Each structure stands twice: as C-alpha cells, then as structure tokens.
Amino acid sequence: MEPERKTTADGSATFYVPEINEHYHSTYGAVQESMHVFIKAGLRVLMKKTISIFEMGFGTGLNALLTYLEADKYNSIEFHALELFPLKWNLIETLNYQGYLNLTKEQTMIFRNMHSIPWEEKIQISSNFLLKKMKADMNNHVFHSKYDLFYFDAFAPNVQPELWTEEIFKKIFNAMNVHGILITYSAKGEVRRNLQKAGFEVQRLPGPPGKREIIRAIKQ
Numbered sequence: 001m002e003p004e005r006k007t008t009a010d011g012s013a014t015f016y017v018p019e020i021n022e023h024y025h026s027t028y029g030a031v032q033e034s035m036h037v038f039i040k041a042g043l044r045v046l047m048k049k050t051i052s053i054f055e056m057g058f059g060t061g062l063n064a065l066l067t068y069l070e071a072d073k074y075n076s077i078e079f080h081a082l083e084l085f086p087l088k089w090n091l092i093e094t095l096n097y098q099g100y101l102n103l104t105k106e107q108t109m110i111f112r113n114m115h116s117i118p119w120e121e122k123i124q125i126s127s128n129f130l131l132k133k134m135k136a137d138m139n140n141h142v143f144h145s146k147y148d149l150f151y152f153d154a155f156a157p158n159v160q161p162e163l164w165t166e167e168i169f170k171k172i173f174n175a176m177n178v179h180g181i182l183i184t185y186s187a188k189g190e191v192r193r194n195l196q197k198a199g200f201e202v203q204r205l206p207g208p209p210g211k212r213e214i215i216r217a218i219k220q
C-alpha cells in the first residue's frame with residue numbers, strides 16, 4: 001500500500017502510512033519540525049566546518065535536502081543515510097518540497113538526484129555535499145565510519161520499539177566521534193534512559209509546535 005499525502009499545519013506536506021497509523025513528519029508542520037529538530041538543534045550546533053552525518057530513516061529525503069541547503073556554510077558535508085523502504089521519486093515529487101521551499105531549478109535537480117543516485121555508492125551531489133544511501137535494516141546495520149551528527153528519525157517508539165533500545169543506541173554511540181551529537185524528535189522517558197545507558201549525556205530541549213520537548217544526546 002502506498003503512503004498517503006497529507007498537508008500539515010505549516011502548509012508543507014508529509015506522508016501518512018495507514019498500516020501503522022503513522023506520519024513521516026509532525027502533523028503540526030513537516031518542514032517546521034525538520035528545521036527545528038535536525039537543522040537548528042543539530043546541524044547548527046556543531047562547531048565544525050567538515051561534518052559527517054548519518055541519518056536513520058532517509059524517507060522523503062527532507063532532512064537531507066534541508067542539510068544540503070545549509071551546505072555552503074561548511075567546507076564539506078558527508079551524509080550517509082539508511083533506509084529499508086525507499087520511496088519512489090514520482091511519489092516524493094507530489095509533496096512539492098521544491099515549491100514550498102522555493103527551490104531553484106538546480107536545487108530541485110539536486111533533490112531529485114538524491115533519490116535517483118545508486119544505493120551503496122558515495123556520490124558527490126554538489127561541490128561540498130557527498131551522499132551515500134544504504135538500503136539496509138537498522139536492526140542489523142554495521143557501521144564502518146564515525147559520525148559527528150546522527151539524525152535519529154525512525155518511526156515513533158510505540159511503533160518501532162525495537163529501534164529505540166539501549167542496544168541500538170550503544171551501537172550508534174560507538175559509531176560517533178567524541179563531542180558528536182545524536183538528535184531526535186522524541187523525548188519519551190524510556191528513550192532518554194536508553195540513551196543514557198548507552199553512554200550519552202542527554203539534554204532536553206524545547207520542541208517544535210505540538211511537541212513539548214526533543215532530545216539532544218552528546219558523546220562527551
């Protein structure tokens with residue numbers, strides 16, 4: 001069954017997956033949530049000019065796109081993304097992030113390329129943005145690199161409890177550089193505790209509209 005397109009409160013669109021009764025982004029604002037959580041509370045906090053990022057759950061590519069739109073502030077960004085259930089471009093296109101974000105022709109082409117490039121290969125999609133997508137399951141993924149920033153964007157803990165565990169967070173902790181940041185939209189008590197048990201120092205931050213708090217976890 002294909003996901004259904006929904007318009008969220010900030011006017012940007014997302015997908016709804018009826019089988020699991022879950023949206024890809026917040027219904028209070030898809031772009032607003034991604035900007036607030038992953039870009040403002042994650043990317044912009046790092047005090048580095050050369051950054052390696054891992055995203056758990058590439059989905060529509062919105063986080064990758066918003067990160068790319070910040071890329072000229074950095075020397076280089078290497079972005080690795082894991083996705084078990086890739087979406088087709090002709091579906092993603094219907095979300096019209098290109099229109100909502102007022103993308104230029106070149107930026108729209110790059111967003112499209114993010115979806116059409118081959119999996120498992122490192123591709124330089126712009127002068128300072130390198131993308132590698134991996135079609136794999138987070139449950140048994142083995143990390144081969146270290147990261148400064150981890151976008152943890154799985155479906156919610158009540159939908160995918162097996163991904164928000166101490167065991168998974170420990171695996172991520174071991175794949176992070178010192179002072180690396182894991183950022184996620186859930187501030188559930190159990191998620192916080194599992195991150196702490198995995199070794200992270202956990203901060204609770206104000207969430208975007210519709211969400212009281214989010215989590216930033218740091219490898220000290």
Ligand SMILES: C[S@@+](CC[C@H](N)C(=O)[O-])C[C@H]1O[C@@H](n2cnc3c(N)ncnc32)[C@H](O)[C@@H]1O
Nearest residue numbers: 057058059060062063083084085137138153155
């Ligand atoms: C909340 S959505 C992420 C949205 C995405 N970051 C975006 O901006 O569109 C969760 C994503 O995780 C993917 N996913 C779910 N379980 C997974 C698993 N075990 N391994 C890898 N990806 C998974 C889903 O297919 C979905 O694309």
